Amino acid sequence: MLPIRTYRSGALASYRLKKERENNIPKRTYSLIDLLTYSPKKMSAFTLAEVLITLGIIGVVAAMTIPSLITQHQKHVTVNKLKKALSIIEQAFTMSQAENGDVSELDFFKAGTNVTDNQEFLNTKTNEFVNNYIIKNIKLLKDCGYNNANNCNVYYVTSLDRTSVRLPMRSGRMFIIADGVRYRIELNSHTEKDEDGNSISVTSGNMLILADLNDEKGPNILGRDVFVIELVSSSKKLRMFGLNRSDSELRDSPTSGCNVRSSQRFYCGALIQQNGWQIKDDYLWK
Numbered sequence: 001m002l003p004i005r006t007y008r009s010g011a012l013a014s015y016r017l018k019k020e021r022e023n024n025i026p027k028r029t030y031s032l033i034d035l036l037t038y039s040p041k042k043m044s045a046f047t048l049a050e051v052l053i054t055l056g057i058i059g060v061v062a063a064m065t066i067p068s069l070i071t072q073h074q075k076h077v078t079v080n081k082l083k084k085a086l087s088i089i090e091q092a093f094t095m096s097q098a099e100n101g102d103v104s105e106l107d108f109f110k111a112g113t114n115v116t117d118n119q120e121f122l123n124t125k126t127n128e129f130v131n132n133y134i135i136k137n138i139k140l141l142k143d144c145g146y147n148n149a150n151n152c153n154v155y156y157v158t159s160l161d162r163t164s165v166r167l168p169m170r171s172g173r174m175f176i177i178a179d180g181v182r183y184r185i186e187l188n189s190h191t192e193k194d195e196d197g198n199s200i201s202v203t204s205g206n207m208l209i210l211a212d213l214n215d216e217k218g219p220n221i222l223g224r225d226v227f228v229i230e231l232v233s234s235s236k237k238l239r240m241f242g243l244n245r246s247d248s249e250l251r252d253s254p255t256s257g258c259n260v261r262s263s264q265r266f267y268c269g270a271l272i273q274q275n276g277w278q279i280k281d282d283y284l285w286k
Contacts, residue, residue, distance in 0.1 A: 075279040092137040111205025144174035223268035242267035
C-alpha cells in the first residue's frame with residue numbers, strides 16, 4: 001500500500017498552480033539550424049533608413065573606383081597586345097631575313113633612292129618585299145593584298161579629335177593575322193630638292209607599319225588601339241616609330257607627338273615602349 005503524502009493547504013495550492021502553468025505551456029521543438037544559430041542575446045535589425053544610407057555610400061564609392069579600374073584594365077590589355085603585335089612581325093622578319101638575305105642591300109629600300117614618277121615600280125617592290133620578308137613566316141587570317149586587292153573590309157583610322165587625320169585602311173600592303181591584328185605596310189618617302197632645285201620624292205630608308213590591334217572593331221584611334229612600327233633599313237630592326245627620339249619630342253611634337261594637339265600621334269607606341277611598356281597616368285587616354 002502506497003503511502004499517502006499530505007500537504008498543508010497552502011503548499012498544496014502552490015504545487016497545483018505550478019503544475020497547471022507547466023501543463024498550459026506547449027513544448028517547443030528545435031531544429032538543427034535553431035541550435036546552431038541560437039544566441040542568448042537579443043537580435044536587432046537595421047532600419048530602412050540605415051540600409052538606404054549604406055547602399056548610397058556603396059554606390060558613391062563604386063562610381064568613383066570602377067571607371068578607374070576599367071581604364072587600368074584596358075591599358076594593361078592594350079600594352080600586352082602591342083608587345084605581341086611587335087614581337088610577331090619582328091620574329092617573322094628575322095626568320096625571313098636569314099632565308100632571303102640582308103634587307104639593307106635592297107636598292108629600293110635604301111635611304112635617298114629617287115622614286116619620283118616611279119610609284120608603280122615602288123608599289124611592286126614593296127609588295128614583293130612584304131611577301132618575302134614579312135608574311136612568309138606569319139600565320140594569316142586573311143591576306144588583303146596590295147591596295148586591298150583581295151577586298152578586306154575598309155575603315156578609317158583617325159586622330160584623337162577624329163577630324164585632323166583619316167587614314168584609310170585600304171592602301172599599302174595589308175594583311176590580318178590569326179590574333180586579329182591588321183597590319184598596313186608602306187615604304188616611307190619624303191620630298192626634297194635635287195641639284196637643280198626641283199622637288200623630288202626620295203625614300204627615307206624605312207617602312208612604316210600601321211598595326212591596328214583589333215582590326216576594325218574600334219575605336220580605331222591612333223594611340224588607343226592603332227600604333228606605328230617602323231622597319232629601318234640600315235639597322236635591319238623593327239621598333240616602335242620614334243623610339244630614337246627624346247622623351248620630350250615623343251610627347252610634345254606638334255605632328256607626331258603623343259598629345260592632344262598632335263595631328264597624327266605616331267609616337268605614342270614609342271612613348272609606351274620607352275616607359276618600360278607602361279601606359280602611365282599622364283598618358284593621353286580617351
